[in-house]
Amino acid sequence: MNVVEYMHTLGQQARLASRKLASAGTDIKNRALLAIATDIRAHAELLKQENARDLKSGQEKGLDAALLDRLTLTDARIESMAEGLEQIAALADPVGEVSDMTYRPSGIQLGKMRVPLGVVGIIYESRPNVTADAAALCLKSGNATILRGGSEAIHSNQAIAACIKRGLNLVGLPETVIQVVETTDRDAVGALITMSQYVDVIVPRGGKGLIERISQDARVPVIKHLDGICHVYIDKGADLDMAETIAINAKCHRYGVCNAMETLLVAADEANAILPRLAVKYAEEGVELRGCERTLQILTDINKATAEDWDTEYLAPILSIKIVDDIDEAIAHINRHSSGHTESIITQDYQRSRQFLAEVDSSSVMVNASTRFADGFEYGLGAEIGISTDKIHARGPVGLEGLTSQKWIVLGSGQIRK
Amino acid sequence: MNVVEYMHTLGQQARLASRKLASAGTDIKNRALLAIATDIRAHAELLKQENARDLKSGQEKGLDAALLDRLTLTDARIESMAEGLEQIAALADPVGEVSDMTYRPSGIQLGKMRVPLGVVGIIYESRPNVTADAAALCLKSGNATILRGGSEAIHSNQAIAACIKRGLNLVGLPETVIQVVETTDRDAVGALITMSQYVDVIVPRGGKGLIERISQDARVPVIKHLDGICHVYIDKGADLDMAETIAINAKCHRYGVCNAMETLLVAADEANAILPRLAVKYAEEGVELRGCERTLQILTDINKATAEDWDTEYLAPILSIKIVDDIDEAIAHINRHSSGHTESIITQDYQRSRQFLAEVDSSSVMVNASTRFADGFEYGLGAEIGISTDKIHARGPVGLEGLTSQKWIVLGSGQIRK
Numbered sequence: 001m002n003v004v005e006y007m008h009t010l011g012q013q014a015r016l017a018s019r020k021l022a023s024a025g026t027d028i029k030n031r032a033l034l035a036i037a038t039d040i041r042a043h044a045e046l047l048k049q050e051n052a053r054d055l056k057s058g059q060e061k062g063l064d065a066a067l068l069d070r071l072t073l074t075d076a077r078i079e080s081m082a083e084g085l086e087q088i089a090a091l092a093d094p095v096g097e098v099s100d101m102t103y104r105p106s107g108i109q110l111g112k113m114r115v116p117l118g119v120v121g122i123i124y125e126s127r128p129n130v131t132a133d134a135a136a137l138c139l140k141s142g143n144a145t146i147l148r149g150g151s152e153a154i155h156s157n158q159a160i161a162a163c164i165k166r167g168l169n170l171v172g173l174p175e176t177v178i179q180v181v182e183t184t185d186r187d188a189v190g191a192l193i194t195m196s197q198y199v200d201v202i203v204p205r206g207g208k209g210l211i212e213r214i215s216q217d218a219r220v221p222v223i224k225h226l227d228g229i230c231h232v233y234i235d236k237g238a239d240l241d242m243a244e245t246i247a248i249n250a251k252c253h254r255y256g257v258c259n260a261m262e263t264l265l266v267a268a269d270e271a272n273a274i275l276p277r278l279a280v281k282y283a284e285e286g287v288e289l290r291g292c293e294r295t296l297q298i299l300t301d302i303n304k305a306t307a308e309d310w311d312t313e314y315l316a317p318i319l320s321i322k323i324v325d326d327i328d329e330a331i332a333h334i335n336r337h338s339s340g341h342t343e344s345i346i347t348q349d350y351q352r353s354r355q356f357l358a359e360v361d362s363s364s365v366m367v368n369a370s371t372r373f374a375d376g377f378e379y380g381l382g383a384e385i386g387i388s389t390d391k392i393h394a395r396g397p398v399g400l401e402g403l404t405s406q407k408w409i410v411l412g413s414g415q416i417r418k
Numbered sequence: 419m420n421v422v423e424y425m426h427t428l429g430q431q432a433r434l435a436s437r438k439l440a441s442a443g444t445d446i447k448n449r450a451l452l453a454i455a456t457d458i459r460a461h462a463e464l465l466k467q468e469n470a471r472d473l474k475s476g477q478e479k480g481l482d483a484a485l486l487d488r489l490t491l492t493d494a495r496i497e498s499m500a501e502g503l504e505q506i507a508a509l510a511d512p513v514g515e516v517s518d519m520t521y522r523p524s525g526i527q528l529g530k531m532r533v534p535l536g537v538v539g540i541i542y543e544s545r546p547n548v549t550a551d552a553a554a555l556c557l558k559s560g561n562a563t564i565l566r567g568g569s570e571a572i573h574s575n576q577a578i579a580a581c582i583k584r585g586l587n588l589v590g591l592p593e594t595v596i597q598v599v600e601t602t603d604r605d606a607v608g609a610l611i612t613m614s615q616y617v618d619v620i621v622p623r624g625g626k627g628l629i630e631r632i633s634q635d636a637r638v639p640v641i642k643h644l645d646g647i648c649h650v651y652i653d654k655g656a657d658l659d660m661a662e663t664i665a666i667n668a669k670c671h672r673y674g675v676c677n678a679m680e681t682l683l684v685a686a687d688e689a690n691a692i693l694p695r696l697a698v699k700y701a702e703e704g705v706e707l708r709g710c711e712r713t714l715q716i717l718t719d720i721n722k723a724t725a726e727d728w729d730t731e732y733l734a735p736i737l738s739i740k741i742v743d744d745i746d747e748a749i750a751h752i753n754r755h756s757s758g759h760t761e762s763i764i765t766q767d768y769q770r771s772r773q774f775l776a777e778v779d780s781s782s783v784m785v786n787a788s789t790r791f792a793d794g795f796e797y798g799l800g801a802e803i804g805i806s807t808d809k810i811h812a813r814g815p816v817g818l819e820g821l822t823s824q825k826w827i828v829l830g831s832g833q834i835r836k
Contacts, residue, residue, distance in 0.1 A: 019777075022779070023777050104796065104798055106796060108791055108796075113775065113783075115809075118809065200810070201810060221639070221808075245832065245834055249834035249835055253834070335437065344828075359437075361533070363825055364827075364828060365825055365827050366827070366828035367827075367829050367830060368829070368833075369526050369829075369830025369832070370834040370835050372834070378526075379528055379826065380520070380522055380528070392535070392618075392619060392811040393810040393811040395825060396826040405809040406813060407779075407781055407813060407814065408781065408782040408792070409775050409782075409783050410785070410791060410792075411785050412785060412786040412787025413786055414664065415788065416664055416671070416790070417671050417788050417791055
C-alpha cells in the first residue's frame with residue numbers, strides 16, 4: 001500500500017467512525033477522555049522513553065534549542081496533558097444543542113441543531129502535547145480526527161496514540177475515531193489536505209510557512225491564521241496610567257505569541273506625554289523601539305521604522321510606534337496593516353469607543369484591555385484548537401463550538417407547501 | 419486594459435466600497451433599496467426594450483424555450499423585482515447585532531458582533547432578476563457586490579445595473595458598492611473566483627455544471643449546493659393519510675426545484691398499505707415510478723430502479739422508491755445517497771423522530787412536513803441568496819444572516835493579562 005492509499009484508508013475509516021461518534025452520548029465521550037488521561041499518567045515513564053528517542057535523533061540532526069525544548073516531554077508536561085483532557089471532559093457538550101426554535105405561519109416549528117463538522121485533519125509541528133489536546137477537543141465536539149505530527153516527534157506521538165487507543169477501547173468507542181498518521185512521508189500531508197470526500201476541515205498548527213503551504217494546496221477548508229500583527233491605539237484623552245499598563249502588558253507579557261502587540265499607535269495629542277514614559281519602561285524590559293518620523297522627534301535615540309515594519313509580526317522584543325492625527329487615521333492604518341487578529345483602543349471617549357468597535361475589521365476588537373486576552377481560555381471556550389482570522393465560519397479563538405456546525409430542524413404535524 | 423486588469427480594478431473598488439458600506443447605517447441602506455425599486459418601476463419600458471435585444475439574439479442563437487422563458491422580463495416580473503427590494507428593505511438589519519455578552523473572571527466583558535463578510539461575488543445564468551435580488555441582499559447585509567450574469571442577459575443586466583447606480587447615487591452611497599461586470603469575456607469569471615485579496619466569498623447561482631466548474635477552480639470560499647437529492651421516509655406506524663399528502667406535495671408541488679423529493683423510502687411494514695395508494699396518485703400527476711426489487715413485488719407494472727437512480731436528482735416527474743426494513747436502513751441509505759440538502763420522516767413514534775433528527779446529516783431535517791419547506795421565505799429569512807450544503811459557515815437557506823460573520827468584542831476597564 002503506498003502512502004496515498006494508506007491516507008485514503010485512514011480517511012474512509014474516519015468518515016465511518018465520525019458517523020458513530022456524531023450520535024455518541026456526552027457520557028461515553030467524557031469517559032473516553034478520562035480513560036485516556038488515566039492511561040497517559042500510567043504510561044508517563046514510557047512516554048518519556050519514547051520522547052528520549054526523538055530528542056536523541058533531533059540532537060543528531062542538529063535541531064535548534066527552541067525546537068528541542070518544544071519537543072521535550074517532562075513530568076510536568078505529561079501531567080498537564082492529562083489535566084487538559086480532564087478539563088475538556090468537564091466542559092459542556094455543544095453537540096445537539098437546539099436554538100432559535102420558533103413557529104412559522106405555515107405551522108411548522110423551526111430551529112437549529114448544533115452538529116459536528118465530521119472529520120477534522122490536524123497538521124502540527126514539534127509539540128507532542130498537541131496530539132492529546134487536539135484529539136480531545138475533536139472527540140468532545142463529536143468529530144473524528146486524523147492527526148499528522150512532525151517527523152521529529154514521531155515516537156512521542158505514537159506513544160501518545162497508543163494511550164488514546166487504549167482509552168477508546170476501554171469505553172467501547174472505535175479506535176478509528178482518533179487516528180495518528182504512522183508514516184513520516186511528506187506525501188501524507190498532500191493527501192490529507194486534498195481528500196475532501198473524507199475530511200471536512202483542516203486545522204494547521206505551526207509556523208507561518210507551514211500554514212501558507214497548506215492553505216495554498218488544500219482542497220479542504222482550512223481553519224487558520226497566518227499572522228498576529230496586533231495593534232494598540234492610545235486615543236486622545238486616554239487615561240495614561242491605563243495606557244502605559246496595557247501597552248507594556250500587550251507587548252511584554254510574552255513575546256512569541258500571536259496576540260502580542262506589534263505596533264503601537266498614539267494620538268498626536270498624547271504623544272509628548274506618553275511616549276517618554278513608555279520608552280523608559282520598554283528599555284527596562286529590553287524592548288527595541290522603531291518609530292515613525294514624528295515619533296523620532298520625541299524619542300530621538302530610537303531607530304526609524306521602515307515600510308516593512310508596519311507589516312511585520314516580530315514575535316520578539318521589538319515594537320514599531322506610529323503617531324496618528326486621530327482615530328480615523330488609526331483605524332485606516334489598522335485595516336490596512338493588521339492581520340485581522342486582535343486590536344485594542346485605550347480611550348475615555350464613548351463615541352470613539354463605539355467607532356473603533358464598529359469599524360475595525362479584526363476577529364477580536366477591544367476597548368481598554370490588553371490584546372493578550374484574545375485566547376480560548378480567557379474567552380471561556382475552555383480550550384482552543386486555534387485562532388481563525390477567516391470570516392467564513394468560526395472567527396477568533398476556536399473551541400468546541402467552533403468545531404461544530406448547525407443544521408436546521410423542522411417539526412411539523414403534516415404540513416405541506418401551498 | 420485586459421479583462422484580468424479590469425476585474426482587479428472592480429475588485430479594488432469593491433474592497434474600498436465595502437469598508438464604507440460596513441459602517442453605513444440601516445437607514446441609508448434601506449433608502450437605497452427603495453430608491454432602486456422606484457427607479458426600476460420608472461424604467462420598466464426601457465428594461466423591456468433592452469430585454470427584447472437579449473431575447474432576439476437568444477432566439478437567433480437557438481436558445482431553448484425554457485432558457486428564453488427564464489430570460490424574459492415581463493411587467494409582472496419587473497414589479498416583482500421592485501417588490502423584492504422593498505421586502506428586503508423591510509427586513510431587520512443583521513449588521514452590528516451583539517450577542518452573548520458576558521463577564522469573564524478577569525473583569526473584561528465579552529460578546530460577539532455580527533459584521534458583513536466584505537465583498538461577495540455572484541455568478542449567475544440567464545435570469546436577469548437575480549441582478550436586483552442578489553444585489554439587494556448583499557447591500558442590506560453590508561457587503562459590496564460584484565455581479566457576473568450570463569452573456570445571454572447582458573443588455574437586461576446592464577439596464578438593471580443602471581437603475582441600481584441611479585438609486586445608489588440618489589442616497590449618496592458609492593456606485594462601486596454594487597458593480598455589474600460589463601464584459602461577457604469568460605476570463606472574467608476565472609479572475610473573480612481567484613482574486614481572494616478582493617473577494618471574500620463567491621455565490622454561484624445556476625445549474626450543477628456551472629457550480630462544479632466554479633468550485634473546482636475557486637481560491638475564494640464558495641457558498642453553494644450542487645444537488646438536491648431529497649428523501650422522504652415513511653416510518654412504521656406512520657399516519658398514512660399524512661404520508662400520502664406529504665409524499666405527493668414533496669414530489670409534485672414543483673418538479674424543477676432543489677427541495678423536491680427524488681427518492682421515497684418506505685418501511686416494509688407499511689409498504690403494502692401505502693404504495694398502491696401512492697401509485698394511483700402519482701399516475702394522476704404523470705409521475706414515472708422506479709422501484710427497488712421489493713417495491714416491484716407490490717407495484718408490478720413500474721420500472722426497476724438502477725444503482726444510478728439512488729444518486730440522481732431528476733428535477734422532473736420521476737421518483738425512485740425503496741422499501742427498507744427499518745429506520746436504521748433508511749438513515750444509512752440517506753447518509754450514503756443524499757446530497758445533504760433536506761430529508762423528512764413521516765412518523766408517529768417519538769423515539770424514532772428524535773433518532774432521525776439526530777442522525778441524519780443534512781442541512782435541513784424534518785418530521786412530518788414536506789421537504790418543499792426548505793426555503794428562505796418559508797424559514798422566515800425574508801429572502802435567500804442560495805442554499806448551502808457545506809458545513810463550514812452558513813448551512814441550509816442562506817439569507818441576510820448567512821451573508822455576515824461575527825467578530826468578538828471585548829470591553830475592559832484597564833484589564834491586563836496576568
